[in-house]
Amino acid sequence: MSQTWIILGATSTIARSFARLASDSGDGVLLAGRDIADMQATASDCAARGAPLAEVIAFDARDAASFSAILKRASDIDGTLSVAVFVGSMPTQDAMDADPSLIAGTVTDNFTGPAIFLTMIAPILEARGNGTVVGVGSVAGDRGRIGNYIYGAAKAGFHTYLSGLRNRMGRKGVHVMTVKPGTVDTAMTWGMEKLPFLAQPEKIAADILRGANGQKNILYTPLIWWPVMTVIRLIPERIFKKLQV
Structure with missing residues (x-):
């Protein structure tokens, strides 16, 4: 049975690489994001790699009205339907301390926007009884650290949401995976x-x-982050609050 990935935040560097690899495996891709021209270039690449479906569609995590068109298109796609969420933004902690109005957008991009979309598409996936949901969080969500605790809090909320969604959807044949990357060489970290x-x-x-x-x-990736974060989570709070980590 063919599989199609709905890739949210498809203009991110990791999402582009994921779309190409999925296409190499014979999967279709529905690329969702804000920069249509950028996604069209990726879609052309995916089609050349063998993707049976390579389309683009508008998506903005801060505009729930943009979700309905994706849900409609998803309902029309045959075969196994899966979703990968690469949406996110990361203003510096200093920037958010200076301008707290940035907090709402950060939380929406990293948690509430994706959570609303996944909650809306969940019945479609459950009715099919198969497929996968991939939610990309961050090791920053494992513990509040002085350098990025607002971003980390948003990712922690997304982790908890995905845990509950995994509990719910696993009973209907849909698998949910939480991804916790460490630092990645992307525009976010340049x-x-x-x-x-x-x-x-x-x-x-x-x-x-x-x-x-x-x-x-x-999934911790690279794997080195699993032992690193295990140690960080085990540090007593009286010590942790004095560390620059």
Whole structure:
């Protein structure tokens, strides 16, 4: 049975790599995002790689009115339907401290917007009884750190949402995977200093597709972040609050 991925935030560097790899595997892609011209270029590449469906559609996490057209198109697609969420934004903590109005958009991009969309599409996936939902969070959501705790809080909320969605949808044959990448060489991190274990987006995308095919529940990528975050989570709060991590 053919599979089509709805890829939200399809203009992100990791999402582009994921779309190409999915196309190489013979999957279709419905690329959803704000920059139509950018996505059309990716769609052409995906079609050349063998994707049986390679389309673009407008999506804005901050505009729920944009969701209905995707839901309608999803209902018309035959075969297995899966969703991968790469949506996100990351203003610096300093910027949000100086301008708290940035917080609402950060939370919408990283948590509430994707959560609303997934809640709306969940009945469509459950009715088919198959498919996968991939939600890309961040290791920043594992513990509040001084340098990015608002962004981390949004990702933590998304992690918890995905955990509940996994509990719900797994009973209907739909698998939900939470992805926790570390630092990745993308536009989000350009210009930042002291980024440990910096990974290339192609590596992250390959790990995500492999994890989805293997029905992993939670994926740290690169894998080094699993022991690193395990240690960070275990540090007592009285010590952690004094650390610059």
